[in-house]
Amino acid sequence: MDGTTYHIGEVATRAGLSLRTVRYYEDVGLVAPSGRTEGGFRLYRETDVKRLLLVRALKPTGLSVEELAQLLALHDRATSEELSAVDQDRLAGLLAQARQRLRIERERLIAAELAVEVLAAPAGQLPEAAVREPA
Amino acid sequence: MDGTTYHIGEVATRAGLSLRTVRYYEDVGLVAPSGRTEGGFRLYRETDVKRLLLVRALKPTGLSVEELAQLLALHDRATSEELSAVDQDRLAGLLAQARQRLRIERERLIAAELAVEVLAAPAGQLPEAAVREPA
DNA sequence: GGTACGATCACGGAGCGTTATCGTTT
DNA sequence: AAAACGATAACGCTCCGTGATCGTAC
Numbered sequence: 534m535d536g537t538t539y540h541i542g543e544v545a546t547r548a549g550l551s552l553r554t555v556r557y558y559e560d561v562g563l564v565a566p567s568g569r570t571e572g573g574f575r576l577y578r579e580t581d582v583k584r585l586l587l588v589r590a591l592k593p594t595g596l597s598v599e600e601l602a603q604l605l606a607l608h609d610r611a612t613s614e615e616l617s618a619v620d621q622d623r624l625a626g627l628l629a630q631a632r633q634r635l636r637i638e639r640e641r642l643i644a645a646e647l648a649v650e651v652l653a654a655p656a657g658q659l660p661e662a663a664v665r666e667p668a
Numbered sequence: 669m670d671g672t673t674y675h676i677g678e679v680a681t682r683a684g685l686s687l688r689t690v691r692y693y694e695d696v697g698l699v700a701p702s703g704r705t706e707g708g709f710r711l712y713r714e715t716d717v718k719r720l721l722l723v724r725a726l727k728p729t730g731l732s733v734e735e736l737a738q739l740l741a742l743h744d745r746a747t748s749e750e751l752s753a754v755d756q757d758r759l760a761g762l763l764a765q766a767r768q769r770l771r772i773e774r775e776r777l778i779a780a781e782l783a784v785e786v787l788a789a790p791a792g793q794l795p796e797a798a799v800r801e802p803a
Numbered sequence: 804g805g806t807a808c809g810a811t812c813a814c815g816g817a818g819c820g821t822t823a824t825c826g827t828t829t
Numbered sequence: 830a831a832a833a834c835g836a837t838a839a840c841g842c843t844c845c846g847t848g849a850t851c852g853t854a855c
Contacts, residue, residue, distance in 0.1 A: 583799070587783060590783035590799050591784070594784065604787065631784050635780055635781055638728075638777055641728050642773055645726060646770055647725070649763060652763060664718070666683070667683075
């Protein structure tokens with residue numbers, strides 16, 4: 534195993550998060566450090582960094598921290614043991630939810646890009662119906 | 669002119685926003701109703717609805733409400749008068765900022781989609797480097 | 804032994820959701 | 830006159846940012 538440990542600063546930098554955010558994710562049960570120094574410094578391992586990167590990557594899914602925690606916990610267990618049918622369903626459900634949110638985000642993103650170009654156009658350069666009412 | 673007016677409920681529904689959000693946007697100076705009834709009900713016109721739709725469309729830019737207000741104000745003035753060089757710069761700056769944010773969002777969205785598929789894969793089905801450290 | 808770096812409160816703020824209470828519209 | 834709709838506080842919540850004050854690492 535790789536026993537190398539890191540302090541919160543390096544971990545946060547590598548994960549692209551602030552110290553505050555890393556600590557917050559610990560508070561809400563998303564990612565806990567693998568240990569502490571004598572003096573109380575948080576100690577992280579590579580797996581913790583990967584976890585933080587995963588959490589950060591999943592943020593655009595819009596899942597709540599509780600849902601994210603469940604999702605990660607289920608996925609973790611799925612790698613070591615066989616999930617019960619119930620848990621498999623819950624995992625699939627969360628993944629479906631995440632995908633759905635991402636689809637919506639993608640649409641909103643495209644709409645936003647269009648809206649920005651409308652604002653940037655010299656008046657009447659682009660079609661009027663660029664900003665539509667939602668379905 | 670089109671003198672038709674609407675109450676907040678219909679406007680909110682058409683714009684895909686909650687009543688709370690529409691009122692909030694008024695509080696922060698984004699979109700104000702064109703008038704009020706005797707009893708105090710907010711009255712909106714078509715232009716107000718369009719404004720709300722635009723605000724909603726621009727939300728994924730991540731611009732703050734103040735920035736959005738500035739952007740819309742500048743754009744409004746640009747349609748009726750010639751902007752000063754300073755204002756033209758500020759407008760261009762805000763648009764550039766919006767586009768930059770959208771680019772970042774697009775990347776994060778793609779990364780999130782990849783991360784979800786990683787979680788969905790039956791372990792070792794997808795490349796390991798799916799979740800990368802940020803630049 | 805100094806200078807980075809980290810820990811723990813604690814307050815703040817954006818962007819709304821959510822009652823609760825009361826008035827308006829039609 | 831009742832059913833639907835709206836107004837105004839005011840508190841709550843999430844996801845952190847921002848000090849302040851103090852201890853730790855090396």
